[in-house]
Amino acid sequence: MSAMIESPSGPFPPDAQELVLLETLKELLTAAIRSLSRGEPKELVELSRNISATADEVAATESSLCRLPLTPAAQQQRQKLLAELRQQRSFCRAMLRRWRRSILLRRRLLDLATGTATYSEALEARWSGRE
Amino acid sequence: MSSLLGTISIAMGALEAQQAGLATTSNNIANLNTPGYTREQPILQEADPIINNGITYGQGVTLQGIESLRDSILQLQIDSETQQQGQAQAYVNAMSQAQTLFPDDTSGIGQQISNFFQSLNSLSTDPSNLALRQSVLSAAGSMASAFNGTANGLSAVRSSLDQNVQQAVGEVNQITQQIAGLNAQIAGVSSGSQGYGSFLDQRDNLVQKLSGLIDVSVINNGTSITLTTKQGAALVAGNQSFALSTALDPASGVQHIYSQGTDITSEISSGQLGGFLQARDQTLPAMQAQLDSLAGGLVQALNTANAKGFDLNGNAGGNLFSPVSGAGAAASMTVAITDPSLLAASSDGTTGSNGNLTNLSAVANQAVSNGMTPTGAYGNLVFQVGTAVSGGNTELDASNTMLTQLQQQQASVSGVSLDEEASNLMLYQRGYQAAAEAISAVDQMMQTIIQMPGANT
Numbered sequence: 172m173s174a175m176i177e178s179p180s181g182p183f184p185p186d187a188q189e190l191v192l193l194e195t196l197k198e199l200l201t202a203a204i205r206s207l208s209r210g211e212p213k214e215l216v217e218l219s220r221n222i223s224a225t226a227d228e229v230a231a232t233e234s235s236l237c238r239l240p241l242t243p244a245a246q247q248q249r250q251k252l253l254a255e256l257r258q259q260r261s262f263c264r265a266m267l268r269r270w271r272r273s274i275l276l277r278r279r280l281l282d283l284a285t286g287t288a289t290y291s292e293a294l295e296a297r298w299s300g301r302e
Numbered sequence: 303m304s305s306l307l308g309t310i311s312i313a314m315g316a317l318e319a320q321q322a323g324l325a326t327t328s329n330n331i332a333n334l335n336t337p338g339y340t341r342e343q344p345i346l347q348e349a350d351p352i353i354n355n356g357i358t359y360g361q362g363v364t365l366q367g368i369e370s371l372r373d374s375i376l377q378l379q380i381d382s383e384t385q386q387q388g389q390a391q392a393y394v395n396a397m398s399q400a401q402t403l404f405p406d407d408t409s410g411i412g413q414q415i416s417n418f419f420q421s422l423n424s425l426s427t428d429p430s431n432l433a434l435r436q437s438v439l440s441a442a443g444s445m446a447s448a449f450n451g452t453a454n455g456l457s458a459v460r461s462s463l464d465q466n467v468q469q470a471v472g473e474v475n476q477i478t479q480q481i482a483g484l485n486a487q488i489a490g491v492s493s494g495s496q497g498y499g500s501f502l503d504q505r506d507n508l509v510q511k512l513s514g515l516i517d518v519s520v521i522n523n524g525t526s527i528t529l530t531t532k533q534g535a536a537l538v539a540g541n542q543s544f545a546l547s548t549a550l551d552p553a554s555g556v557q558h559i560y561s562q563g564t565d566i567t568s569e570i571s572s573g574q575l576g577g578f579l580q581a582r583d584q585t586l587p588a589m590q591a592q593l594d595s596l597a598g599g600l601v602q603a604l605n606t607a608n609a610k611g612f613d614l615n616g617n618a619g620g621n622l623f624s625p626v627s628g629a630g631a632a633a634s635m636t637v638a639i640t641d642p643s644l645l646a647a648s649s650d651g652t653t654g655s656n657g658n659l660t661n662l663s664a665v666a667n668q669a670v671s672n673g674m675t676p677t678g679a680y681g682n683l684v685f686q687v688g689t690a691v692s693g694g695n696t697e698l699d700a701s702n703t704m705l706t707q708l709q710q711q712q713a714s715v716s717g718v719s720l721d722e723e724a725s726n727l728m729l730y731q732r733g734y735q736a737a738a739e740a741i742s743a744v745d746q747m748m749q750t751i752i753q754m755p756g757a758n759t
Contacts, residue, residue: 208703209707210707210711261693261696262696262700265699266700266704268700269386269700269701270704272382273379273382273708276378276379277375281375
């Protein structure tokens with residue numbers, strides 16, 4: 172008999188619980204992508220906290236799932252959700268990498284303009300090995 | 303006290319200033335939809351006052367010039383992201399072409415491998431049947447053709463990328479020449495004049511276009527800019543451009559890029575050239591090597607298995623495929639026999655034996671390339687090319703999104719807002735009317751003075 176997990180709306184079998192959590196994760200990542208795409212960082216901190224907490228819950232649920240076989244339908248839905256989540260995660264990472272690069276570039280150039288920085292690694296790299 | 307003529311001079315100055323404002327506003331409105339246009343505004347400054355008998359009189363307004371509203375840091379961020387976008391776009395295009403060579407339908411290598419092993423299974427039911435033996439050779443031929451086609455296709459994609467590299471280098475040279483020309487023009491124009499902003503816009507547009515092709519570092523030297531690649535190869539310095547060249551590298555057989563005699567191919571990592579080079583020199587050769595390894599391993603395993611058996615004439619089995627290994631194995635894979643009776647199906651030399659077909663069929667589950675079975679190794683290749691395309695597409699989407707954000711920021715600084723221009727238009731118009739009124743008032747006063755009794759005597 173499957174182990175049951177208590178939830179606010181009643182007990183769920185672990186596989187259903189995992190799918191619910193994966194769906195929640197997908198919604199959270201969709202919201203994060205929306206924020207990243209619109210260039211609105213305000214909500215990201217809270218979203219990131221929720222994503223992390225939900226991901227932890229997924230991991231905890233998965234550990235109990237290891238002992239249980241999934242139904243083919245649940246397995247298929249799980250694979251589909253995981254593929255979508257992977258894609259969402261890649262996009263978020265790519266955007267965050269760009270934001271970070273963009274912020275660092277602006278900061279470095281502003282530091283150069285105000286004279287608080289003398290130069291950058293890029294220039295060192297530019298001239299290194301050419302002397 | 304200021305004279306009437308002095309007051310006219312002040313009003314004239316005001317007329318000139320308001321007219322410049324109107325002209326600038328009109329120019330802004332005219333360029334509302336011009337891509338890359340940067341909004342301009344007149345720089346007005348209060349003229350130095352004069353002091354007469356201890357009283358200070360203002361001297362009106364002077365037009366200092368016309369300035370473009372641009373954020374140079376934002377422009378650098380856009381250039382940087384354009385480089386990433388160019389790289390991702392070129393890479394995705396190249397890898398999408400390669401992906402078509404690894405289909406999931408009946409024409410792909412994976413399906414042909416399955417068909418070949420399926421034909422061996424069919425033969426095991428009647429090992430002396432010549433028609434079934436012929437089917438095995440046909441399936442072997444189709445499998446070899448699939449390997450040949452895929453390998454040749456990969457080479458064709460690389461060749462096409464090689465041409466793209468040459469073409470992109472040509473475009474880089476054209477653009478750097480134009481930028482050097484603009485540097486010279488900008489140096490000859492006063493920074494406050496109206497054409498100045500237009501030249502800067504043109505140069506910014508060209509630098510962004512160049513960023514789409516190659517990784518560029520921009521060093522601003524006042525009016526002029528110096529452009530180098532990220533690793534320091536000179537592209538433009540003042541009014542001089544430094545052309546890149548391409549030449550065939552005998553070792554790799556592809557075009558390499560040179561800057562003043564130095565090979566800089568490996569230094570270019572972004573822009574379209576970065577994407578072309580990454581696909582041409584890294585991803586595709588790695589895939590070709592894996593395909594060759596799979597072809598070589600499969601041929602060797604099948605030949606070894608065939609050699610363990612006996613053909614229909616009772617002779618020991620020879621090579622089923624012409625031996626191939628290393629680079630070019632997949633492109634040169636061919637079936638070594640045309641006579642179906644030479645297939646070594648028998649394990650004991652009798653015609654009814656199918657014992658050696660078990661050995662041949664076992665190759666399907668044997669590690670033939672990098673510890674993987676034939677279908678496993680092919681599946682790995684399909685996965686790799688799929689991952690490359692999907693990863694490239696994610697990068698491209700992120701670059702496009704980021705560029706949109708940066709361009710929106712730029713538009714808020716440099717873009718033309720019709721509301722703002724309409725309000726400016728009214729302000730300058732009112733200013734012009736008021737200055738004209740002032741001239742008219744002074745004129746009337748002068749008329750009054752002229753017509754005063756005794757004024758003409």
